[in-house]
Amino acid sequence: MKIKALLGERIQAAFQEVGLSGESLLQHASRPEFGDYQANGVMAAAKRAGRNPRETAQAVVAALDLDGIAKAVDIAGPGFINITLDEGFLAEIEPLAVQTATPQTVVVDYSGPNLAKEMHVGHLRSTIIGDCIARVLERLGHRVIRQNHVGDWGTQFGMLLTYMQDKAADSNSLADLEAFYRLAKARFDDDEDFQRRSRQTVVDLQSGSPTALEQWARFIAISASHCQQLYDRLGIDLGPDDARGESSFNDDLAPTVNALTQRGLIELSDGAKCIFLDDFKNKDNEPLPVIVQKSDGGYLYATTDLAALRYRIGDLRADRVLYFVDARQALHFKQIFAVARAAGIASQEIVLAHMPFGTMLGKDNKPFKTRQGDLIKLADLLDEAVERASLVLSEKEVQVKNPDIDDSEAAALADMIGIGAVKYADLSKNRTSDYVFDWDQMLSFEGNTAPYLQYAHSRIRSLFTRGEINPNDLPARTVPVDDPERRLAAAIANYHDLLEQVGQEGYPHHLCGYLYDLAGRFTQLYEHCPILNADQEARTRRLILSHQTASILADGLTLLGIRVPDRM
Numbered sequence: 194m195k196i197k198a199l200l201g202e203r204i205q206a207a208f209q210e211v212g213l214s215g216e217s218l219l220q221h222a223s224r225p226e227f228g229d230y231q232a233n234g235v236m237a238a239a240k241r242a243g244r245n246p247r248e249t250a251q252a253v254v255a256a257l258d259l260d261g262i263a264k265a266v267d268i269a270g271p272g273f274i275n276i277t278l279d280e281g282f283l284a285e286i287e288p289l290a291v292q293t294a295t296p297q298t299v300v301v302d303y304s305g306p307n308l309a310k311e312m313h314v315g316h317l318r319s320t321i322i323g324d325c326i327a328r329v330l331e332r333l334g335h336r337v338i339r340q341n342h343v344g345d346w347g348t349q350f351g352m353l354l355t356y357m358q359d360k361a362a363d364s365n366s367l368a369d370l371e372a373f374y375r376l377a378k379a380r381f382d383d384d385e386d387f388q389r390r391s392r393q394t395v396v397d398l399q400s401g402s403p404t405a406l407e408q409w410a411r412f413i414a415i416s417a418s419h420c421q422q423l424y425d426r427l428g429i430d431l432g433p434d435d436a437r438g439e440s441s442f443n444d445d446l447a448p449t450v451n452a453l454t455q456r457g458l459i460e461l462s463d464g465a466k467c468i469f470l471d472d473f474k475n476k477d478n479e480p481l482p483v484i485v486q487k488s489d490g491g492y493l494y495a496t497t498d499l500a501a502l503r504y505r506i507g508d509l510r511a512d513r514v515l516y517f518v519d520a521r522q523a524l525h526f527k528q529i530f531a532v533a534r535a536a537g538i539a540s541q542e543i544v545l546a547h548m549p550f551g552t553m554l555g556k557d558n559k560p561f562k563t564r565q566g567d568l569i570k571l572a573d574l575l576d577e578a579v580e581r582a583s584l585v586l587s588e589k590e591v592q593v594k595n596p597d598i599d600d601s602e603a604a605a606l607a608d609m610i611g612i613g614a615v616k617y618a619d620l621s622k623n624r625t626s627d628y629v630f631d632w633d634q635m636l637s638f639e640g641n642t643a644p645y646l647q648y649a650h651s652r653i654r655s656l657f658t659r660g661e662i663n664p665n666d667l668p669a670r671t672v673p674v675d676d677p678e679r680r681l682a683a684a685i686a687n688y689h690d691l692l693e694q695v696g697q698e699g700y701p702h703h704l705c706g707y708l709y710d711l712a713g714r715f716t717q718l719y720e721h722c723p724i725l726n727a728d729q730e731a732r733t734r735r736l737i738l739s740h741q742t743a744s745i746l747a748d749g750l751t752l753l754g755i756r757v758p759d760r761m
């Protein structure tokens with residue numbers, strides 16, 4: 194149940210009844226003594242109406258109908274309204290019933306690596322943040338269409354294919370794509386004949402030569418299978434069917450430019466087809482064009498994105514299109530969206546949103562690189578994560594303490610913990626900022642980390658194992674009594690609201706923060722109240738809350754794309 198929306202509606206109704214207009218500014222109470230929610234909007238609304246804030250707050254509270262929802266509504270300070278939810282109401286909430294009544298079609302564009310090269314750490318953020326939001330939207334009941342806009346077209350393929358021919362390269366020599374790219378590039382840089390042939394290959398490709406296309410397809414297939422291996426290792430919900438690379442829009446580029454021309458949007462500038470929009474000016478206040486076709490007839494990144502948008506809206510029928518792409522592409526997306534609106538590709542009701550993210554930095558606060566200054570391959574990073582996790586597990590003597598965890602289970606654990614730690618470290622930071630990659634922090638069992646939450650979950654599960662209790666034998670709901678129970682129940686009840694917020698705004702760190710807080714509230718209960726040894730009624734109440742907590746932790750971690758071990 195969306196509690197915030199429900200409270201918001203009721204407060205709005207009360208505002209109306211007493212003749213107030215404005216927002217209720219409802220938020221979570223900043224401190225436990227303020228109850229569960231506080232509405233801070235009365236003061237501003239009263240001021241606008243020239244009324245006394247405190248008296249107005251009293252009138253609002255008198256008009257406010259929260260029967261069966263809140264047990265106390267208090268006025269604090271100059272006119273804050275504090276709301277404390279009723280325990281019976283909390284008990285009625287099914288925390289995992291989060292399906293929306295109004296599903297939308299949401300296209301989520303994420304990962305989008307360049308297939309000329311191997312995936313490196315620069316692709317991690319788009320891949321895991323986009324994947325998390327896609328999962329959350331799906332969880333909420335929306336129809337999610339994943340679109341992996343891979344870079345599979347462009348002049349660099351001329352060079353790669355020519356090198357592939359010269360070397361009679363097979364999938365083995367492409368095993369290290371990065372090395373292959375480097376060799377091809379070196380050859381290109383100091384061999385004029387090779388350059389000439391590479392350019393010819395580009396022309397062959399673009400004119401649809403079957404041989405060139407066949408070679409290109411072979412290269413793309415090998416490179417895509419590298420990516421797929423990484424997706425599988427990372428637990429990313431992307432497969433071959435989600436890939437719709439730049440090349441797949443080739444046939445729609447000319448029609449896209451035609452459509453723009455028919456709308457009267459195109460101007461020629463030095464032979465290039467450009468769109469000038471009022472909102473886009475450069476530093477010197479000169480108009481900044483979006484170029485959609487070069488004077489030599491070639492198309493650009495922007496043209497492909499416009500064609501992709503036509504497909505997403507026209508064919509896929511998207512209500513929202515979300516782009517999880519590096520913040521450095523902000524101008525590109527602003528321009529694409531503006532052109533799409535001006536050209537009628539996207540009507541005003543369709544939401545187009547660039548969900549930008551910052552850069553992953555090393556401890557020196559510079560973009561994360563190897564000691565030699567190379568980009569770090571994603572595959573190497575994941576190997577190191579698992580190695581380090583396995584070291585942590587042996588330091589913690591996990592197998593000594595749990596003798597029935599054999600070596601293969603321990604290896605699986607190290608995999609879940611290591612990869613989970615890398616993902617969580619990223620997802621738990623506000624995506625719009627840069628963040629420092631820190632192995633020790635992310636693998637710690639304390640603080641806002643994946644291992645901490647995985648451990649918190651397994652600890653609750655072990656409570657049931659120790660007590661030999663099947664959670665399915667417990668009643669589904671309980672009315673909290675003691676304070677730590679109540680605080681935990683309030684957080685549990687808030688899960689749906691939280692997911693709505695994450696699905697709306699696209700910030701996974703809110704989900705991380707929520708799960709961390711939830712685990713903390715469980716610890717409070719665990720430390721202050723006996724569970725297995727409590728009297729029958731309290732024991733049942735606390736076990737129900739424990740089970741709900743574990744279920745939400747497991748669900749939330751799954752939405753973050755992090756695996757959840759049963760024991761550790």
Ligand code: ARG
Nearest residue numbers: 302305306307342343344518
């Ligand atoms: N291939 C692009 C890059 O590596 C990312 C694609 C993002 N998606 C898009 N529709 N432009 O920068």
